[in-house]
Amino acid sequence: MSELRTVGKRVPRVDARAKVTGTAVFAADFSLPGTLHGRIVRSTEPHARLVVIDTRRAAALPGVRAVITAADIPDVRYGGALKDETVFANDRVRYVGQPIAALAATSQAAAEAAAAAIEVRYEPLPAVFDVEAAMAPGAPLLHPDWETYTAIPLLKREGNVCNRARIVAGDVERGFEEADRIFEHRYTTAMVHQGYTEARAALASWDGSGQLTVWSNTQLPFEVQNTLAEILQVPPGKIRVVVTAIGGGFGGKLRVGVEHFAALLAKKAGRPVKILTTTEEELVASYPRQSTVIDLRTGVTKDGRIVAKQGRIVFDTGAFAGSGPGVASVATLVLAGPYRIPNLLIEGLAIYTNKTNCGSYRAPSGPQASFAVESQMDEIADALGLDPLELRLRNIVRDGDEGPTGQVLSSVGLEECLERAAAAIGWGERRPAPGRGKGIACGWWTTTGGSSGVYVKLNADGSVALSTGAAEIGSAALTGAAQILAEELGIDVADITLVSADTFATPFDFGAQGSRTAFAVGNACRIAAAEVRRQLFALASRELGVSEDRLALGERHVSGGGERIALADLARIANQTGGGIIAHGTFIAPPTPYDEKRVEAHVYPAFHSPSFHAHAVDLSVDPETGDVEIHRYVVAQDVGRAINPTYIEGQIEGGVAQGLGQALSEEIVYRDGRVLNPNLTDYKMPTAVDVPRVESILVEHPSVVGPYGAKGVGEPPNIEPPAAVANAIAAATGVRIRSLPITAEKIVTREASACR
């Protein structure tokens, strides 16, 4: 490939200046004249019959302009794979925090006073807070009418089980017969929150013609548009969703959050309504990462070949399915691991309990499943007397191998990731001092497909407007797409203006999810650029009298045959004579073939353009306090092709920080269905003093599908930290903690019991 001008370079992100000057407008900042303050009234009971909701006193208070409950809105069940959710609790509440009513008032204080004046009476029902209790015969059913709900047909459901996804390969029982040793362990992980610093926010406004506009910090404007259409019983063509700047998402802003409440209240009040959720609401009733219970049974030969693996990961999806059925499916691929295993029986279950509805959080299921798989790899290595790195190298997938569902893998950079991470951390000395140890963990992840469209338009000054339906959630993925467009058009990123995202004005995009934005939007940009070139060359050929095949694009000019013409001139001519230069580029990732016989009730049967990664950490544990001090942290990630190394490092550094939070300190603590720590004092996210410097090694095994070979990079760095840290703590202390978070308390308690 010839020398690239922009791709691979550390170009500053296009929205940097707006963000450092405070001029970027986030959803929390946005308002219109006359905007009312919306507020949601939530259940205080985990499971109860709703006997009375009396809103009369609240509605009569000064400043209150609208109060709504289930009785005031269309009776609709909505959701993703499984439509089990309602806007408000109707006859029963299923978790503490479930919306019961919403109201809008002229001030925040009036809204709070009105919320307090709504009278609710409950009749408690037996509740279930634990997935195993929820699966047991005779358990209280969250949804007695579950069979009547609409769901995609492939889901396998039964009572509180809202999906049971499976991978079956080979013959797992025969595999275990071949094994010299069989290892069985249980791992558990806690519920954690995405922790975005801007809460979910939306402002809704209806115009006189019945058109709704919603400004929101959503990651998926088109999904929100469709969900609103479903909930409001209004055609999508009447619903415009405009994405503001987004103060972090990490998957927590995929599904409709507060947009529907704002829209319903705005309709009732006849005025714009804005809702900004509170920190307490975020920690009690958002879409956090599911807690899990994971059982793994793995059979190996004496020389460390894995011959069979049976695994079950059970997700506590809360009171509604949310992302559960899909996440339980994805999990099976992570639980199988990036290993060649001939005999597999892996199950992922999503279970209803009386807790908040869980959702998607950066690499959904990744950290939980990886924690189990990669912890057990170390336990197996120790038991066999093998080096954990060596055990991995004997089993990892390489080019041409099959994935767990039969997909044929190519451009597999895993071996290089493992070896470079190990070399960088100084793996040869795994226990450098008493209380000090090193851990390693590896994994794989998908680059989600889905379709993307862009418009690329030449402005009158020869600069370019890139219009995309993808949202920028902070990763700089759209700067990456702009770099690809700039490369293709021979211009600078500074010549590109970004328009994103508006469901009326910008083309469809599957959304900022699944590490796909730079990959898919970047590819759409390549297609659009080819069309822009075609239009430019046709026009320039006429203007210059030079045949198209002799023309080239560069330095904001089309040139050839000793002649040249500026893009600005071509734009001006095109604007005057032919409606301007504009192209529509579209992309959809080709499907990844897999063996359909190996999967059941599986929503996500193969990883597209998979990425591979290895994390290595060097840490010490204080034997008295259990405090963990991280000395060094290394990530080697196969990114296919680094479009912008700066922001890929940024993804790695930030993903590791989040992962360390999940590994060591973060947990939404429930007792009897109530969250005990709904504030940022007690929900402990890492601060600047808690996070080490992260050394990033960018490994490049190009994807054949990705733009310039790029693979998805955003989610993977969040996957391996809990496992790598658990393994290092075990190396340092000899104590294996099989539950997240690995708090100082757990370490000290276990160390003390080990000494007795």
Place this chain on the structure above:
Amino acid sequence: MKVTVSLNVNGEAWELSIEADRTLLDVLRTELMLTGTKTNCLEAECGVCTVLVDGMAVNSCTVLAVTAQGRQITTIEGLARDGELHPLQQAFIDRGAVQCGYCIPGMILSAKAFLDEHPSPTDGQIREALAGNLCRCTGYQKIVDAVQDAARVLRRERRR
């Protein structure tokens, strides 16, 4: 009950009639429409609302606006001069220290207050100084690097 308050924000004088219990954050965002100062936890835990009061970084969500009377208040909107970015702002761009950007105004103002007092800090001191500002995107590393870069620029400027 409403009271009359005189505020000096980014060098501009304001005379406001506001309820005595309103926070500085609320007044900045809803009365002065200076939304560069962000809102989140409202309990002084996350730091996104950080502004400077007489050069000191404070969480404006827990400061009553009336107590800021007679003091110099600086928000992120007041940091660039005549369109020229403050060295911290430029360093945050150059280092790639900005992702979603929601924590960044508060982060930059905390860093400014710190560098004014500690022109030659260690990385560890920078981390201590910024420990009250949560960032969920960056892992803080490029932020620390940006603050070091800005410190160098500011030291050079002082010598001139």
